[in-house]
Amino acid sequence: MSAQPKAPLRLALADDQMLVRAGLRALLERLGLHIVFEADDGQALLDGLAQSPVDVVLSDIRMPGLDGIDALTKLRERGDRTPVLLLTTFDDSDLLLRAAEAGAQGFLLKDAAPEDLREAIVRVAAGETLLQPVSTEPVRARYRYHADDAPRALFTEREVSVLRLMAGGYSNKEIARAMFLAEGTVKNYVSVILEKLDTRDRTRAVLKAITLRVI
Structure with a gap:
């Protein structure tokens, strides 16, 4: 069995x-x-x-x-x-x-x-405890940089629109359809957004954008 x-x-x-x-x-x-x-x-x-x-x-x-x-x-x-x-x-x-x-x-x-x-x-x-302090100075520095430099100014209106759709779970193809753009153009926008937010994946980009009140 x-x-x-x-x-x-x-x-x-x-x-x-x-x-x-x-x-x-x-x-x-x-x-x-x-x-x-x-x-x-x-x-x-x-x-x-x-x-x-x-x-x-x-x-x-x-x-x-x-x-x-x-x-x-x-x-x-x-x-x-x-x-x-x-x-x-x-x-x-x-x-x-x-x-x-x-x-x-x-x-x-x-x-x-x-x-x-x-x-x-x-x-x-499983019953373990995970309360060890974590060294996060690089994370602090990234957030502080964007916060001090008015994060909204770092993003164009179109990039913010793409970010909002990313937050809604839309794929590149769905974003392209919603914004009447080519899928390749959306892919480029997403790459720029990830670079500006210093993240490697969409989920963390959205979470950071929300934390920084970009969206």
Whole structure:
């Protein structure tokens, strides 16, 4: 008798920005993980977990109202030990300490590579703790450069339009059709966008563009 295939890990995804959630959902599903529900703040996350238990919670730290760490604190207070992996834009020793004290199993930068994100989720689901500080000065420098130099000015109106469609999960062919452009032209736009955002893939480009308020 053949072994039964292993069921995909079940996740709850919390972030106040809908486009970030959409990008993360697409990425995680490509990595073979299952999103049970999404939440746009800490309270919605708590309400969802009360109805739909999951294997791992993936939550942004900075959210309006009840943020990721406050939601985690309340989750632990009610006796829920679901592993929580917190996401943030920059490493921050104070946030790391607060996350650990609140009962987080993991703390990861949003700039992490997809394979690192998947590995972190699998490891916290297995009971490991991933709260080691990460050296991210190159990441800080990239974000600071774009932020200090008014990111919007670095992108043309057409590039921003392409970025918005990328955020919606459109392929180059679909973007070309929507914008009445040749597919090769769209490919060139995407290459320029990735270069300007100093990223190698579309998902991280969209996440960084949202973080920098380009879109």
